[in-house]
Amino acid sequence: MDQTETLPDDTLANVLRRLPPCAPAAPRCVRRTWCDVVDAHRLLLPHLLPHSLHGIFINYVDYRRPHCFARPSAQKPAIDCNLDFLPGYAHDYKPIADHCNGLLLYRGRTDLLYVANPATRQWEDLCRKGGDYKWNPYLVFDPAVSPHYEVFSIPYVPEKVDLAQDSMEWPPSSWMLDVFSSSTRQWCKRSFLRQGEAMGTVANARLDTLRQVWSGARWRYSVYWRGSLYVHCRGAFVARLSLSDGKYQVIKLPNIAESERERYLGKSEKGVYLAIMADDTVHRLWVYNLVESSEQTDWMLKYHVDLEPWASAWLDNLKGFDKTWTLDGEGDVKKAQEEARCSLEYDDEDEGEDDDGEEEEMLMGGNPEWNSDNDNVLDLEDDRGGFSHYIDFLGFHPYNEVVFLGLSFKVVAYHLKTSKVQYLGNMRPSDYYLLQTNGIYESFPYTPCMIGELQKHTSRSSH
Template sequence: MDDPQQAETAPPEDAPARPLLHSVRGVFLNYIGHWRPRFFARPSARPAGAPDYGDLDFLPDYSRGYNSILDHCNGLLLYGNAWLYCVVNTATRRWERLPRMDANNYVPYLVFDPALSHGYEVLLFRREPDKPKKFDLVEFLSLLDDMSGVEEDAENEDQDEPAVEPLPRQSIDDLHRLTEWPPSQWTLPVFSSATGEWRERSFVREGEAVKTMASMQQPMEWGPRWRYSVYWRGALYVHCRGAFVARLSLLDGKYRVFNTPIDFEESKHACPYLGKSEKGVYFATIHKYNNLLRVWNLGESSGPIDWVLKHTIELDESTLWAAARFYQHEINGPWILEDNNNDDVEEKMVPLKENIECNSDDDNVMSNQGGCEEQYSHIYFLGFHPYKEVIFLRLSFTGVAYHLNSSKVQYLGKLHPKDYCTAYSNGIYESFMYTPCMVGELSETPP
């Protein structure tokens, strides 16, 4: 493995980008009601000129306003808001601003494969499918037949004076929302770094559409997102509400929709998470009431798409908290929140090793064998390790790593910014595992 202390240079323009190391260098965190994202990582001594991955001060409005990390894909970050999109590489400290796009009703996804090219794309998904503008009579009556609770009782009424009861307004709204989704041709606004502009791109559906209420199928929602995406082998997988995953192939312009391993009713009681790990696309859930962790891997090698259950683990919440309490009495953690513990960073600086990420050999580790009897708040996902079967979790504002194959628990550190008030409604909004990549073609550089 290459020495990470060696100087990195940008690849030739006609060559694929070169990934740095297959490792997690930290986690970018968005906080509810907080003024900017934070970077959670292991502090390390860096040679002069080496990148500080968490330093985004060179971005427009980073030090003011409430912009967020919107997505991450293979070393590139998407930063901004509905009117400002910037694609950023913190390893090279280069960035570029995308043409202005009113995307208030959309959620963006960034796709980038450094093994193939320097180019990237940003796809916009509507928060809710478009409502049909009008219905013809045949379609209207067919939709009425599909609505539960609609009964024909005209035969029981006076034939001379039939009683026609107007359709409630709520039912009319439901009829407008009861649409085929996604359509046979799904058209999205897409920005391509190759063209430098936004264009519409259509994807043709393979297989059947999902026939359910649109409010259950929309790919995203306001507030903390419990869905994420995965870019894997030329396809973008998007977790949609209503227990579906949409797979869009950027290679052939086709897409299909399939079920998650759990149904819609179960998703109300189990926190779901779509991510990428050692063997591709993973789906995980933590049940809200008994902390049952289940992890599936998506099988696509042969035959139909199918979810394969890999792990069923009863998380001992007291063990996770015991690990945290045991080690935080001695140290704040092997990882710190940047700009949060600057007063003791110097004491934490360690020589840069080949692997400065989550490592079960030299970080504090304990087995999942029970701890104290106290029970605390729910367990939430931070993300999957993209190259190992390790899952990052948080208990309130405490970060831990759980090794799925060995049931080892690692205390990582505290996730609470010092300038962030503690309130019932506050918390971590989103989290993105960061894996650096050296890419040199982004146009802007810090002043």
């Protein structure tokens, strides 16, 4: 018999309380009674788990590295999202591939995968998976359950080889996936059995064409929610992988009458959401919430938004909007420029220091924290322009029904419940040369997490 079973809950809690701050996540996975003790005594500190949005990681078209577009914050120590400690990150034109609960998946040189935690500045590389590269990696990490993560390899729809293959159902009834586990440091085969119908045939899946894009997501997104991984797959469906029992379900996507440009899967206030953007001539947005019950699973249309007025909004030279989000590294450049300017204007050192402090307080409104309800609210009547912007969908706010949109590199937050729009700032890097092909590929809302031990650590960024 396990000797811990004879311990009173309070005694066991005192033992677990002596562990490092993030360690109680592991005992939660050992046995149900331990999980109950950890939760009842709040041993897993809430502030260590993902609970707030820090910013959005962005992959740019023809640009040397990703950037994090982050909200102003007085948090100490500050989170440094410059990941130049990753091999090749600063100059190899490689992308962030996924994000899940504070961990980032980075696709480095020769498609070697790395996992990094910007909040703790820890990282590690994954051993190579054998075979070809006809798959997309998706990250799963739930720090409230385990300090370990997994990476799922979702294969491409098979290329056309013969007519017999065209008639095969897709996805197959038994779907064999390669999965990397940080606990074993190995890739292994894991079979998922389909519950319910397939999407159709392989030939049907190919009808969902992989368009050649000059901007926009090059692969499709995933969501981890309540023990399941939801992956947007080619074939106009979402695969819901239940990680506890090795089963999966095909969830077909809703159809709309108007021409679609792209679909985006994400997590928000009530779980799994789907955004559908119409083509550039319509500028409309549909937002669905996935409703699941024991009887059925269905997409519920929650919002239908006309974005046409904002497609022509003029967001250059806005007045009074000094407290804006910034790109990692860009704030240091601006601060250095401001300090240089102040040193020329003020001869008296003491007076200059006082004025600098007053000026900084004025620029940040006396409070550097971003107010997600009241800061930088736009009045459309004052901001109409004479041309139409290309609108990028940057992602969902993970905790509120808010979507982030890019209007020619100017970022706004659109509150779906109230139609309020806030100006966040400019997401264009200062050294991003002006070309017709400028744009963004993928974007990932980032929620910091202080839990999860990775193999390597870098103390600070080398800007």
